[in-house]
Amino acid sequence: MEQWLGYSLQDVILFSAETYWRLFERHNTALWPLPIISEMMGAGMLAAVVFGQRWSGTAACLAFALAWAFIGQAFLRGLYEPINWTIVHVIPAFWLQAVLLLVFCRKLTFGTGRLRTTIAAVLALVALAYPVAAVIAGRPFVQSEVLGIAPDPTAVATLAILILATPGWCRLLLSLIPAVWLALSAATLLTMDASTGWIPLGALALALVALTLPSTDIGEHRS
Amino acid sequence: MLTRRTLVGAGIAGLAMGTLAPSWRPASADGRTLPAGIAELPRVGLGTWITFNVGHDPVLLARSVDVMRAFFEAGGGMIDSSPMYGSSQDTVGRGLLELGYPATLFSAEKVWTSSPGDGRGQTEQSLRKWGIDRFDLMQVHNLVAAESHLEMLLERKAAGAIGHVGITTSHGRRHSDMEHLMRQYPLDFVQLTYNALDREAETRLLPLALERGIGVIVNRPFRRGGLISQTAGSPLPGFAREIGADSWAQLLLKFILSHPAVTVAIPATTQPAHVRENKAAARGPMPDEAMRRQIARQVAAL
Numbered sequence: 347m348e349q350w351l352g353y354s355l356q357d358v359i360l361f362s363a364e365t366y367w368r369l370f371e372r373h374n375t376a377l378w379p380l381p382i383i384s385e386m387m388g389a390g391m392l393a394a395v396v397f398g399q400r401w402s403g404t405a406a407c408l409a410f411a412l413a414w415a416f417i418g419q420a421f422l423r424g425l426y427e428p429i430n431w432t433i434v435h436v437i438p439a440f441w442l443q444a445v446l447l448l449v450f451c452r453k454l455t456f457g458t459g460r461l462r463t464t465i466a467a468v469l470a471l472v473a474l475a476y477p478v479a480a481v482i483a484g485r486p487f488v489q490s491e492v493l494g495i496a497p498d499p500t501a502v503a504t505l506a507i508l509i510l511a512t513p514g515w516c517r518l519l520l521s522l523i524p525a526v527w528l529a530l531s532a533a534t535l536l537t538m539d540a541s542t543g544w545i546p547l548g549a550l551a552l553a554l555v556a557l558t559l560p561s562t563d564i565g566e567h568r569s
Numbered sequence: 570m571l572t573r574r575t576l577v578g579a580g581i582a583g584l585a586m587g588t589l590a591p592s593w594r595p596a597s598a599d600g601r602t603l604p605a606g607i608a609e610l611p612r613v614g615l616g617t618w619i620t621f622n623v624g625h626d627p628v629l630l631a632r633s634v635d636v637m638r639a640f641f642e643a644g645g646g647m648i649d650s651s652p653m654y655g656s657s658q659d660t661v662g663r664g665l666l667e668l669g670y671p672a673t674l675f676s677a678e679k680v681w682t683s684s685p686g687d688g689r690g691q692t693e694q695s696l697r698k699w700g701i702d703r704f705d706l707m708q709v710h711n712l713v714a715a716e717s718h719l720e721m722l723l724e725r726k727a728a729g730a731i732g733h734v735g736i737t738t739s740h741g742r743r744h745s746d747m748e749h750l751m752r753q754y755p756l757d758f759v760q761l762t763y764n765a766l767d768r769e770a771e772t773r774l775l776p777l778a779l780e781r782g783i784g785v786i787v788n789r790p791f792r793r794g795g796l797i798s799q800t801a802g803s804p805l806p807g808f809a810r811e812i813g814a815d816s817w818a819q820l821l822l823k824f825i826l827s828h829p830a831v832t833v834a835i836p837a838t839t840q841p842a843h844v845r846e847n848k849a850a851a852r853g854p855m856p857d858e859a860m861r862r863q864i865a866r867q868v869a870a871l
Contacts, residue, residue, distance in 0.1 A: 357740070360618070360619055360622050360653070360654055360655045361619060361622045361623075361655060362619055362620070362622075362839075364629075364839075365622065365623050365624070365626065365629060368623075368626050368628070368629060369624070369626075372626060425624065425625075428624035428625055428655065428656045429622050429623065429624040429655045429656055430655065431655060
């Protein structure tokens, strides 16, 4: 990749913030009313996981597998890749995440440790509050990133769920792609001077803290 | 196959015979010299970096076409793009199709791949995206695999497949490498960053371009809009009106265009009104040396 030598991150963001946020406007408009349905379903799913419903962990993983595959195809390939051709290398990672969630969801055991639950609840609220953040940042509501159909809130919510799983290689494996995506997204947004770039960065930092908590924090086990 | 040695030799011989660029002649009414084969070239072109990378967005595509329409209504000239710039080439192609391929277009493209063998194929792909069959200028983007690509481009120029050959850099990078290539190859154009704050090119590259008769294309004239933001609200110098500059954008462009080595500046914009404003900067008197110093001083102080 000799052609990239000497470039800074700012140089390789080849699109404007306006064009980037218009992607979400076009996405939401094309899918309407799915954004509302997806946000409500996501809220219910996250509430069930955080409040410890017996079936919820596995079901959430399956639902989020579907979301990762959908976002990879509809958002990344359909909308984002035409303005950012580096995304062509990211799309397989989204599909891989979907497969990993499908394959390994039954291997996860979910617990209800107080600190983990608190952090997971905070992250779940962050994921659900992305539309509010859009408005606070001065963008029209239609340009919101919506849980289940936009990558950032979906990655945050995925980590929120995984925080409640017992530590191990399986959870580590499933956390990797969402964490890397949030880091990339934060770098992109902050390079574009978008204040909302602090959201994926903060969520990632919080998730990493929670993921490294000792297993003793986990209380009652359930699957 | 042409090699660098044969090309350099051919370049020297060509200079003597007047058959291979750079062969220069005074062309413009304003006294600028232009590479052979270019009768006239408007001094303000149109860049496409970031601004034309809008994907399939119908609203932003339509706006880009409006920008191109305003550009051609104001005289047209050089439109510069690159395979690096996302969907910008497709956007240019759409605009040209809608506007009926205006005759005043001077098409400037780049080859941007580290694989020497891919350069020709990438150029063909760029032609398809623009919807034209020949580029007026092909440049090696950011000097990537420069020598291999230059050999290919000069060979294609000799065959008549492209009009002119150049190399590019930006952000003040790799000026030493660019200087070396300017001395080694018969280039028609170099593209570099030059503005009231980024003036490194004044020391070696711009004088060398003048000396060797190489056209100079200036990118990032507003530092990706940073200079416009920086000067916003600041009063224009008293002489601005004397030279017909109604805004800082025009004054900043006049600063660039008044350098004797500069052939064309390629500001990018998303606004048709800005195209007209930029184009107007090429008209009227240019700042003299004292005014240029004052512009640079005032901008640096902001």
